[in-house]
Amino acid sequence: MIDVTLFGPVEIRIPAEPVMSRVLRLAASGVASLAGCTIDEIEDIKIAVSEVLIALVEHGAGHPVDVQFVVGPESFSIRGRTAVSSFDLSHPDLALCRVVLAEVCFVHDIEFVNEEVHISAAVRRVPAE
């Protein structure tokens, strides 16, 4: 197993296109696999990544989406952001995203700050022995 925590964050900029969801899941699962995450953890990471992108693409303004994966010894964090002029934090579809994120992540947050929406979500890892 490679200690990817030493590499620093993996950053990806993608167009705000729905088809990028699969690309991002593949990238995330690749990084998670490299970090030695279990199959269950990778499944949770894929769902979390997908939910982050749903929020940023469906509720964004079509601007590029920046996503960052941060691998730690006890967590796999996903941080996403995109530029928007306004953002409805109480949109019903976003509520469904939150429900799913709350289940697969031990912490998540959606913020609208300085004309950008920021989403963070972290999946807990079982520490390697």
Next chain:
Amino acid sequence: VVRPLHKTDRWGWNLLRGGHSRIPNATIIDVYNPLDRGISSSCPTSCSHIWIGRRLSIARKVGQTSAVEHYGLGHKVKEIEESEALTVEIDRDGVIIVQGDIDIAGGPLLDEAIRTRSMDSPMTIDLMGVSFIDSSGLRSLLNASRRASERGASVKLRGVHHAVFRLLEITGTTERFTIETTDQ
């Protein structure tokens, strides 16, 4: 019988009906009408044909339909819709068969198939080929459930994998469907 692309008339209607009579055993007559942005499907044997997703995008762009494969009197539809990550078919019994990932890209394609399918009878969606679903895909299934319940019908999810069942459980929506799971 695999149909080639057909030319369109001056109004953009494709001329599939004309080509139809020249091909033995072919039974489909599907016409895309760009004037009302609708699709007319009239198959003598009452099977359902739709063009949605990428194929419809092509049709909308050039006013043509693309090829569909038929198998004589069995009139099994080979392929109704596909995207890079998702394929949706409606078989002769009206079962919507989904294969691939139902995510933000694939969800709308499933939505289109659900909207197109008649709601006169209980809807069955075969998810045997689906191993990933997110909340956008779940919204498509919930839309189907809502449409069905408005007509006093129900939606049966067949071949539900663990990953799909888990999302239904997380969101507390299992009771909206009749579910047949797989062992996986």
